[in-house]
Amino acid sequence: MNVNKDLQNERNKCSFNVRELTEFIDGGKNRTLERKHIEKLILAQKDELFGGTPEDYLSHKEKYERAIQTNVIILKIVQDFMRDANGGDLTNYRDVLTTLLNFVVSREGTPFALHFMMFLPVFLSQADEEQQMEWLPRAWNCNIIGSYAQTELGHGTFIRGLETTATYDAATKEFVLHSPTVTSYKWWPGALGHTANYCVVVAQLHTKGQCHGIHSFIVQVRDEETHMPLAGIRVGEIGAKMGLNMINNGFIGFNHVRIPRRHLLMKHAQVLEDGTYVKSRNSKLNYGAMVFVRVVIVFDSVNYLSKAVTIATRFAAVRRQSQLKANEPECQIIDFLTQQHKLFIGIATCHALKMTATKLWDTFNEVQQQLRGGNLERLPELHALACCLKAVSTADTAALAEGGRRACGGHGYMRSSGLPQTCAVLDAACTFEGDNTVLLLQTARFLVKVWRGLDTLKLTPTVAYLRTTLTEGFNDKWENTVEGIIKGFQTVSMRKISECVSCMAKRIMSGMSQEEAWNMTSVQLVAAAESHCRVIIISYFHEEFVKVSSSFSPALRRVMKLLVELYTLYWALDKLQDLLKYTSISRTDTEQLQERYEDTLNALRPDAVGLVDAFDIMDEILQSTLGAYDGRVYERLMEEALKSPLNAEPVNRSFHQYLKPLMQGKL
């Protein structure tokens, strides 16, 4: 391979073994081998997957057709591999999902994501055993393709307000699904437009004249042979979006559509043949699927951010612009501290969030075990944690990817860089599966509850610091260490929650209702929930690093330690107003933090390319003119431009029709 000299030079001077880090990121040597094996299978079908006109030049409709074509191929590869590897075993479901999501070859998503990310998990958590036996094997083999329809045109956040109805008719033992208004049309479900033939539909369950709130139903949408929409169903796609145009998001409306009684998912609640409603043991049990999806989103966000930083970092090593010193050759832009400031935090964030999400995942599995044993104690904590982690991770990764995109200057605006599409996916994650502001307010509600019960409640692990910090807090001597900063953040979080609670109390005293006071304090409540989340991420990152680093070689340990420090320093400086307001940090301390941050950037500089190489994203998945492994940036930009159909002709027909008459004054 003919590699750009500057990039090769970076690789030559890297201080650690890149493969060692790759294997750590993958989760072990075998995982890396497994991944590389699938990559080989994908590359074997290179022409069909990556040939033809680049997707960016296609029309909306052509993009969808391309999506189906390529994703069917990928799905087949992953399916075959998984079958061989573990005989269809569902225990490592997240692995399957992660593998599938990692190998999405379109930069605008895949129409099969929803099937694996929502349809199957919801089925697993809400269908009873008999229903699972009936449906799961077919779904798992993709004999049917499912979607999950909850959100309506008029309802997203407030699911209690959903308008679609499912009314039980005891005479025929059927439910009648109906969409009474325009706003009740389901809107957004991925794959629903023209891909899925089945769908889990969330609707208000009515029986014996009573509404029992929202429940999930399995509904056939299209004929299995002809794919024609079934009678009474109006289905289509919702149109062009900012990104993820290959997801095939759809709408669906029901005109008194009848489905059998057993199409209500009955693991928790049931409707008997005579229409009697049997309540769920615990309405919170459905939280499981939500937590699951949110953890997956965190992993997926890391996945996309690692693409963005790989591209931006390699480009920064190849791009030469301006002189650091007069009369010297132009320097690599990665040598500018302002550039390092934009990029290295992105690298650190990938590791911080991945370690945090892994720990959350483990906790999730523990709690699932406890749930089966009837112990619901940690469910609220887990839910609160998943909410704020989803919100903070998606917001951070979106901001850092956009920062990386801008750090590539104009070229980062080219779709051939892959950056706009990557940013658009991360942007979407900030609102889907729970709007970030709403999620942070849910975490805040949990924190306020904990705060109010601080003296009496048994504190679960992630909020235990609230009590310990309270007894120490503001008067603690500030320490400019990672541990000191974490302690500082704990104090900040504790004080912010405390301040929100007093602020609400004051407002209630002055005559506001509880709800008004909550609303008037909500900007501060969001900030408090974010602070709590920062505590969790930074301390998890630090703890996990300490735990795993003993297995690292000294060289890798050194560079990973720098990343932990960089991450902590970055957030300390970013949230300095909190530290100044709520802890004993001094001006001199802040100046030292700034200087240490700048020194850490410099210390990481020689290993930057090695660090992104370790993400080991193959060119065919990265699909970036700026970020390819060989660094042939300018050649690739030109090659991609020449693929534009506009460039196939020297003069476009619009010249004769419109431009020439204009220029010759003949319009």
Add this chain to the structure above:
Amino acid sequence: MNVNKDLQNERNKCSFNVRELTEFIDGGKNRTLERKHIEKLILAQKDELFGGTPEDYLSHKEKYERAIQTNVIILKIVQDFMRDANGGDLTNYRDVLTTLLNFVVSREGTPFALHFMMFLPVFLSQADEEQQMEWLPRAWNCNIIGSYAQTELGHGTFIRGLETTATYDAATKEFVLHSPTVTSYKWWPGALGHTANYCVVVAQLHTKGQCHGIHSFIVQVRDEETHMPLAGIRVGEIGAKMGLNMINNGFIGFNHVRIPRRHLLMKHAQVLEDGTYVKSRNSKLNYGAMVFVRVVIVFDSVNYLSKAVTIATRFAAVRRQSQLKANEPECQIIDFLTQQHKLFIGIATCHALKMTATKLWDTFNEVQQQLRGGNLERLPELHALACCLKAVSTADTAALAEGGRRACGGHGYMRSSGLPQTCAVLDAACTFEGDNTVLLLQTARFLVKVWRGLDTLKLTPTVAYLRTTLTEGFNDKWENTVEGIIKGFQTVSMRKISECVSCMAKRIMSGMSQEEAWNMTSVQLVAAAESHCRVIIISYFHEEFVKVSSSFSPALRRVMKLLVELYTLYWALDKLQDLLKYTSISRTDTEQLQERYEDTLNALRPDAVGLVDAFDIMDEILQSTLGAYDGRVYERLMEEALKSPLNAEPVNRSFHQYLKPLMQGKL
């Protein structure tokens, strides 16, 4: 018109006269009438301009063809109107430009923007009188369409490094233009792909064996009759971008292309027939065009932000979601404080930046006068000001528009909302015409120079505060008023510059070179330049408001005063870490600021819709399902979705080709 009830209700309770504010924003009653007249002319051609398949569903090539078709119509309308209105007078050039830019009916820009925004202004500022006589009338009438080619594949920021050469051949009295490398290809010029037939090209001027640095040349690119590229020229478009896909950005390479000597723009420097180079009187005179373009960018950014906040605010009034109190109907989401927090600062920012830009524009004209008289005193200040204002305005408007987009939840991700395209334009502005980080460092360089000469230099108006604040500064009693906050920001800016200078001095003492010390301090220097810019914007906004408010009715004065306060409070809270670090503000003060901010949001709540209505952007320009004047949000979303060509058939052909074989296990 059938207007959404909630929206109508908002309009009924608006406390001020919307038309009064509209006329203020337009710059007077007559301007409003003028604008409405052009709008009528545009609406008269509604079918041709807005009919057919929505642009979001078209292929890249079809988009370009649509762009030429619609923009030729618009251009003709604006041209005719301008000719009638002022007989082709150039004195109000910015008006022409603003009018043109305001009426871009595509959400992805217009290929004619560069002709008016760069080609003509550069010609005006760099061509001598004879050259202007020869070229300007044809350019002004669009008999030729021009582009401006400076940036190369390998060079953006550092224009001294441009590689394209123009070598004078005294034998034939011609320049030979040449692109020696791939990286020397011009890349990015708007309209250059397939639209422009002429171009100003920036190249290294060589004569008599010597290089005299970069100069501008007028070059014919395509035949006027056939539009075919001329011999030796390789021209095309650069491919799909994140947004602005109708701009038709192009590349161009020269293979020893000969142009007459008089195609060098000779207002400042000349090459005589024998090849003698005559130097420009002052190399800084070219700054004029750059300042001009940057002011235009600020106005244009405000224009786009006002679209985004109009859409998001109207949507927030129409959308009902969740309950503020249990058992009440769902509330308008604009009632949530978190929503007000995201939106109202956007409205205030439009006014703050517009007033600042207007003042900068006036200063620019004054300084132009002084330049003609040979007085260059204020040029560096003006340049520094334009740099940081461009950087801060584009970054702020981009962030706020994106905030507004996310505040619409999932629906803000739909292209039919108009928000993704609006955000993409503002994102582009953060890197084009000077990368924001680079621009802030230029301002910082000016500030450091001023700081070092504080005792001896005569301080120009925008930096005079550095001296006065120094003598008062940190020990000043903090005041929680707009004036007090402005003073606080002045102290912050002064102290940050001072700290940067000491930090660099310390580093130099410890052995670093001047340049290394600058680089190591550059993250802080960028922050210092931003702080300076905040001082300027907030104080200009405040001063201008005080100046103009006497002509307002009391009702309008009240609401505009609230916007000034909101803007000041917002930034005080956002930059609290600076105030805490560098001023005498207390924790109690900060709590009061927070409370006043929350109260101000509430006070503005009833007028929010009126405030965005006052921007008076007609539906055909706004092009938003979420933001249309009548608030028929859900109906429009569905109507637009049904225009997707994918929805024209119930089953897409990809089902039979790929999906069915997959589902039936026959792949």
